[in-house]
Structure formats: structure tokens, C-alpha cells
Amino acid sequence: MSHFSMAAVDSLLAFQAQQGITGDMVEMGVFRGKSAAVLARRMSPSETLHLYDIEDYLDRDKVGRSSTKIEFNIKNTFDLKRRDLKNLKRSTKFCHVDASHMFDPTVHEIDLADYMLADDGILCLDDFTNLNYSQILAATFKYLFTRQTDLTIFLVTAEKAYLCRRRALPIYEQFILNDMQGQMTARGIPSTCIARTDTTDSYRAFHLREKLKGETDDRYGQSIYGHLYSAYQPPNFATKTLHFLARNIRRKKYARPVIREPS
Numbered sequence: 001m002s003h004f005s006m007a008a009v010d011s012l013l014a015f016q017a018q019q020g021i022t023g024d025m026v027e028m029g030v031f032r033g034k035s036a037a038v039l040a041r042r043m044s045p046s047e048t049l050h051l052y053d054i055e056d057y058l059d060r061d062k063v064g065r066s067s068t069k070i071e072f073n074i075k076n077t078f079d080l081k082r083r084d085l086k087n088l089k090r091s092t093k094f095c096h097v098d099a100s101h102m103f104d105p106t107v108h109e110i111d112l113a114d115y116m117l118a119d120d121g122i123l124c125l126d127d128f129t130n131l132n133y134s135q136i137l138a139a140t141f142k143y144l145f146t147r148q149t150d151l152t153i154f155l156v157t158a159e160k161a162y163l164c165r166r167r168a169l170p171i172y173e174q175f176i177l178n179d180m181q182g183q184m185t186a187r188g189i190p191s192t193c194i195a196r197t198d199t200t201d202s203y204r205a206f207h208l209r210e211k212l213k214g215e216t217d218d219r220y221g222q223s224i225y226g227h228l229y230s231a232y233q234p235p236n237f238a239t240k241t242l243h244f245l246a247r248n249i250r251r252k253k254y255a256r257p258v259i260r261e262p263s
């Protein structure tokens with residue numbers, strides 16, 4: 001895990017703590033335990049860190065103090081079923097996926113995370129933007145756009161994607177807009193920029209990155225995209241009804257059979 005990712009993950013975990021968001025944490029793909037140690041630092045005594053790896057490479061001393069509650073499972077995540085995780089259903093505040101990076105296992109791991117994630121939890125996908133593993137992008141969008149899910153990407157970096165449930169978007173968007181860059185500075189990454197160039201219902205994630213050489217603005221393309229740098233407002237009843245009517249009128253129009261007049 002890079003210094004940048006450690007700072008980003010730690011900033012988000014600290015924000016969750018400040019918001020009173022509690023719950024266990026899960027990591028799939030642990031290796032020696034470098035990223036697990038970052039998670040362990042933000043656990044309260046009542047919370048448990050559940051680690052899953054197909055092999056045992058874990059350096060236990062690295063992960064945390066003896067008081068840290070850790071459950072290490074040697075398991076292929078592709079063999080894990082939702083029923084194996086029922087104690088964690090809708091209760092996990094942070095889930096880090098960093099295992100095989102293969103297409104089908106990634107779809108499966110996102111499905112497990114979706115099952116475990118609390119209403120205001122965060123799912124973090126490692127190597128999302130590493131094109132040596134471009135199947136992670138494909139697997140993620142397959143899951144998001146073909147399954148019944150309320151997960152959505154709210155942040156990407158040069159390494160990871162961060163997802164939350166749609167209802168939790170306002171709090172995480174507010175944090176990114178108002179505080180995250182300051183938190184990155186406090187963790188030794190002083191010069192960051194956020195970019196957002198679309199806010200459709202389907203996709204409205206921010207990109208957080210270090211500033212490019214000579215770049216001064218904290219927000220990319222502020223003069224063009226300035227209106228997109230505001231937090232998500234869930235649609236109200238009237239807007240939802242209008243969208244519903246528009247969708248149905250459109251569907252009916254296109255579904256109407258074309259009857260040709262006899263010539």
C-alpha cells in the first residue's frame with residue numbers, strides 16, 4: 001500500500017470514527033499484513049478485524065497490539081458463501097478487497113462485501129485503476145450495473161476505488177469536498193487536487209490525486225465544472241415521481257407495435 005493510499009484510507013477511517021460510524025472490518029487478501037495494520041490502528045476495543053487469505057503469510061506482530069481483536073481465516077474467498085458471513089451481515093464499516101484480482105472472484109468478493117457492508121460502511125477495491133488488472137474495472141461495473149445493489153463509487157485514486165451505499169453518499173461527498181484534502185495534508189500528502197466532471201445518477205465519483213507539476217487549483221476545471229463540486233442531494237418525492245412518469249411514458253411509446261397500413 002502506497003503512502004498516498006495509507007493516508008486516504010486512514011482519513012476515511014478517522015472520518016467514520018468522528019461520525020460515530022462503528023462496526024467490524026474485513027480484509028480479503030492480507031499477505032504480510034501491511035494494509036491490515038492500517039485498518040487495525042482505527043479499531044475500537046469492541047470491534048474485530050476479520051482477515052481472509054488463501055495462504056498464511058501474516059506477520060502477526062506487524063498487524064497490531066495484542067489487544068487488537070483479529071480473526072485470521074485461511075480460506076479461498078471464492079469458496080466463501082454469504083451464509084458463512086451471516087454474523088457480519090450489514091454490520092461492516094470497512095471492507096478492503098485485495099486478493100486474487102481475477103474477474104469472477106472479484107465479482108464474488110464485491111457480492112460478499114455488499115452483503116456485509118453496514119448502511120454507512122465503505123468498500124475499498126485495491127488496484128481498481130491499475131490497468132495490469134483491468135478485469136477489476138470490468139468486474140466492478142458488471143456488478144454495479146447488472147445486480148440489484150445500492151452500492152456506488154464515490155471516490156477513485158490512482159490505486160483504489162471507494163464505494164458506499166447511495167444513502168450514505170451525502171456524508172462522504174461532504175467530507176471529500178470540505179475536509180479530505182486537509183486530512184491528506186495532515187498525513188504528509190500536502191498538494192492534492194480533486195476532480196469531478198460528471199454527476200449523473202449512474203456515476204458521480206471524485207478523483208483524488210496529487211497535483212500535477214505547475215497545477216495550482218485544488219479542484220480540477222473549476223471554471224467549467226464548478227457546478228459539479230457540490231454534495232449529493234437525494235431526489236425528493238416530486239422529482240422521483242416525474243422521473244417515474246417520464247420513464248414509463250417513454251417505455252409505452254417505444255413498446256407500441258408498428259402497424260403498417262395495407263397499400
Ligand SMILES: C[S@@+](CC[C@H](N)C(=O)[O-])C[C@H]1O[C@@H](n2cnc3c(N)ncnc32)[C@H](O)[C@@H]1O
Nearest residue numbers: 001029030031034035053054076077098099100
Ligand atoms: C497483494 S497481496 C495483499 C496485500 C495486502 N492487502 C497489503 O496491502 O499489504 C494479495 C494476497 O491475496 C491472497 N489471495 C490470492 N488469491 C486469493 C483467494 N482466492 N482467496 C484469498 N486470498 C487470496 C494472496 O495469498 C496474497 O496474500
